[in-house]
């Protein structure tokens with residue numbers, strides 16, 4: 409049998425049956441041989457291209473377990489970028505500059521601010537944005553859990569004193585009941601009309617992301633909220649790119665559903681199923697239902713849902729358990745309905761209370777639906793009750809972890825101690841504990857919350873849990889994992905989470921030929937330099953989609 413391409417090198421397959429190889433052959437976009445130089449000879453004829461890498465390592469294409477490329481790609485192109493460390497004055501200057509330079513924008517959108525006390529005791533206000541422009545301004549915080557908007561934005565949408573509160577979010581109001589311009593969690597929905605991008609803008613955004621991340625070895629991604637702006641535009645954009653042959657990254661997507669005023673949760677799951685049929689292709693498919701069970705922390709008040717009370721960072725008196733966006737009955741229904749329609753459920757749970765609820769709901773759903781293999785995932789997992797980890801293993805729930813977040817600046821950690829107390833703060837963001845309990849662990853970045861979010865940087869952070877040369881940023885050293893575990897989490901386990909491990913995720917005969925060639929052997933190099941290894945080439949389906957010039 410002849411092949412188009414034969415590659416020689418240090419091949420790390422992530423295939424337990426055949427872990428190391430020195431040669432591989434590719435034909436018609438698939439691996440047809442993975443073994444030694446002697447064995448590959450049978451696959452070579454005069455037309456075969458032979459490539460040899462004397463150093464470095466060859467790995468399966470990298471995966472991203474939770475990256476918001478729908479908003480992320482468009483944000484790169486059409487947003488004002490606020491520096492999270494910046495002051496209020498710096499934010500205002502950046503917005504003014506953007507307004508001047510981008511006159512074509514009907515709505516001024518931006519992201520990246522951190523709500524700090526100098527913006528006001530109850531978060532930033534519309535008044536702060538007075539005098540900049542007559543156009544609506546909508547700014548997302550760095551974690552995309554709140555919007556800071558100007559008066560023009562509220563006026564355009566008719567949001568005022570009479571706008572009713574929402575059950576899954578917070579409209580911040582002044583003493584007279586007027587919205588002040590700060591909308592949290594589910595209340596962000598009220599502004600969504602202003603944050604819509606067109607299909608064409610999404611296409612530009614996806615291609616922008618794809619080019620940058622293929623150059624960093626990423627070939628597979630879960631986009632966790634394809635309906636970010638509540639439209640189908642991003643899904644249609646991915647589908648059109650797929651049909652045009654322009655998608656070179658495998659994109660699986662989740663469709664987010666809600667339980668709140670104006671939402672019919674079950675009808676939204678049905679809509680997702682229809683959209684799946686309309687948009688599915690070889691490189692793009694909607695396979696997940698996304699639920700955001702709780703919110704984020706810190707904030708005022710914080711919205712992560714915990715088993716035990718915790719404190720708000722800027723108002724020590726305020727002790728609470730956070731905020732839930734679903735009740736148990738609805739969660740159970742979501743799991744049942746999603747599974748019936750062939751969807752996996754991807755749940756956002758940042759607090760230990762939210763994780764437990766997700767697991768309880770899955771257990772209850774299973775009682776009705778019986779054994780399953782849906783690969784439901786829970787993501788973020790910042791505060792975790794250790795007692796829930798064996799439950800995750802038993803239920804075959806995937807731990808979608810965020811290694812990029814595994815270090816803490818000392819000041820920030822001090823604040824987290826004030827918020828959570830020492831014990832919970834120190835145990836944050838486990839990873840090794842999941843591996844030890846036999847849970848399938850994947851790696852995610854929550855891009856653009858982490859930005860840039862290159863896979864090698866995530867792998868490095870999972871191994872060292874600190875910034876290079878900065879031992880003062882080390883967090884929870886007991887949860888360090890090995891580079892081999894990080895590779896597994898970033899390749900085969902991502903494919904397992906996305907139910908495509910029969911086609912992707914390892915260098916195995918019969919699978920699609922997706923691989924990354926690195927200039928340094930990251931299994932042998934100094935762990936503080938994993939992320940410095942150059943990506944020499946990225947291949948998807950037997951075609952080079954990136955080569956280092």
Ligand SMILES: [Zn+2]
Pocket residue numbers: 474476632854
């Ligand atoms: Zn996310």
